[in-house]
Structures are given as structure tokens and as C-alpha cells.
Amino acid sequence: xxxxxxxxxxxxxxxxxxxxxxxxxxxxxxxxxxxxxxxxxxxxxxxxxxxxxxxxxxxxxxxxxxxxxxxxxxxxxxxxxxxxxxxxxxxxxxxxxxxxxxxxxxxxxxxxx
Amino acid sequence: xxxxxxxxxxxxxxxxxxxxxxxxxxxxxxxxxxxxxxxxxxxxxxxxxxxxxxxxxxxxxxxxxxxxxxxxxxxxxxxxxxxxxxxxxxxxxxxxxxxxxxxxxxxxxxxxx
DNA sequence: TAGATTTATTACCGTATAGTTATACGATGC
DNA sequence: GCATCGTATAACTATACGGTAATAAATCTA
Numbered sequence: 001x002x003x004x005x006x007x008x009x010x011x012x013x014x015x016x017x018x019x020x021x022x023x024x025x026x027x028x029x030x031x032x033x034x035x036x037x038x039x040x041x042x043x044x045x046x047x048x049x050x051x052x053x054x055x056x057x058x059x060x061x062x063x064x065x066x067x068x069x070x071x072x073x074x075x076x077x078x079x080x081x082x083x084x085x086x087x088x089x090x091x092x093x094x095x096x097x098x099x100x101x102x103x104x105x106x107x108x109x110x111x112x113x
Numbered sequence: 114x115x116x117x118x119x120x121x122x123x124x125x126x127x128x129x130x131x132x133x134x135x136x137x138x139x140x141x142x143x144x145x146x147x148x149x150x151x152x153x154x155x156x157x158x159x160x161x162x163x164x165x166x167x168x169x170x171x172x173x174x175x176x177x178x179x180x181x182x183x184x185x186x187x188x189x190x191x192x193x194x195x196x197x198x199x200x201x202x203x204x205x206x207x208x209x210x211x212x213x214x215x216x217x218x219x220x221x222x223x224x225x226x
Numbered sequence: 227t228a229g230a231t232t233t234a235t236t237a238c239c240g241t242a243t244a245g246t247t248a249t250a251c252g253a254t255g256c
Numbered sequence: 257g258c259a260t261c262g263t264a265t266a267a268c269t270a271t272a273c274g275g276t277a278a279t280a281a282a283t284c285t286a
Contacts, residue, residue: 004202004206017209018140020211022135024138027124028244028245031127038119055247055248055265056246058263058265059264059265077252077253077260079262079264085215093117094207095134098198099133102198139274141275155232167232171233175234189232190232190283192232
């Protein structure tokens, strides 16, 4: 029995999966997710840690909020963002392993005697 | 000890991770990967299965080839493409689970009495 | 050699989006 | 009320990218 079963997927399913991956396809959003590994933070904190402009950070956070990767908690003047979908870390781990494999392979084909 | 360790990542690392996710962020490329689950196929076959235009299919395949997700084998008039990075299936499984969770949650908050 | 077939490439168009600036909104404090 | 602070939004620009059509390139066949 094969490791991966091939299910029937509709066009809408492909769209949803693509949209989900797209949320993780931008360096700034990855930085934000990475910064939120410590726990919830305010927009100002995230602006400081990522080095981005406040408007841009807010925009990306809004996107992550809409797709359900982060949550927002408003208190006083501040908005506290936090990760709600922990699978993003598993996804990044898988991707990083895949990138390493690729780089190793490239290195091998380059330096082989 | 936390489940996810926070490593130091450079801007270049975030770029590479983002680029990798971007390869999976388009429905047509997902369809191609999905179609290749059965094993290697020619461009014509993939055009038939995805319903896309030949030029578009070729362009997306080239992109998947460049990031190392698929491999190409030329024989006669045909180019045979196949999956080389099996982690894409794990990634899609994770994403699908995440989407399901999200939809379940949305459904719950909608229909709760 | 000429023609047919498969794939790759080029050019173009329209749309989407990241980054930036400026401004609006909402809450707090004087 | 008014000023201030943190955040969100609007408007703009530049660029990236997907889809499409046309063409080129490579291989096979008659």
C-alpha cells in the first residue's frame, strides 16, 4: 500500500491549498511567524523585531489573521498577536529539511571528484 | 523543553523558505504535483489531465524543476516529469489538515446554539 | 529534405501584491 | 475638549506573475 493516497480534489480544493501556502510564501510574514514563536506580541514589538514599516507589518498581520494562522487580542491601545495554527512550524521544518537536502545535493554535484 | 526550537534565521533563509512555499502556492502547480503522484508523465499527458494550455503547463513545470520538486527526463520527442521531493505530499497533508481544522472551527462558531 | 509532432520560449496583457507614505480611527491621559 | 499614542486603512507605485497566443527548437517520419 502506497505511502501517499491520491484523493479526488476539486478545483476549489486546489485553490484553498494554494491560498494557504501563499500565506507562507512571503519573507515578511515568515519573519512575523518566527517572531511570534516566543508568544504573543504587540504590533510595535513586531515592527521592532522585523525592521519593517508599521503599515506593512499591520497589513501582513491582517492577512495572517484572515487565513487563521494568528489570533488578535485587543487591549487598550495595543493589539496582541499570537500563533493559533501550530502546524506552520511543522511546515517550516519540513521545508527547511527539503532545502537542506537540495543544497547538499547541489554541493555534491559541484564538488564531486 | 519546547516542541519547536527557535533557531537564528537570516534574511536569506527567510527568502529561501518563502520561495519554496511560493512554488506550492499556485493551483496549477498543485494540480501538476497531484497528477504526478501516479509516477512520471509527459507534458502532453499533464496538459490533458490539468486542462491547462501547453505553454502554461510547460512554464509551471520549469519552475517546479528549478526549485527541485520535479525532475525531467527527455526521450525522443517527449519530456517525462516526475516528483523528486516527496516532502511536498507531507506538506500538502499538513495544509489540508489545517484547512479542515479551520473549516470545522468556522462551522462550530456558526452553528453553535 | 519536407512535414509532423512534442516541448520550450517569447511577447503581451491584465491582475495581484509588496512596500511606502499619509491619514484615519480608537483608546488613553491631561 | 484636546493631545498623544498605537494600530488600521487608503492611496499610490513598482514589480511580479499567471494566462494566452504565437513562434522557435528539437526530434521523429515519410
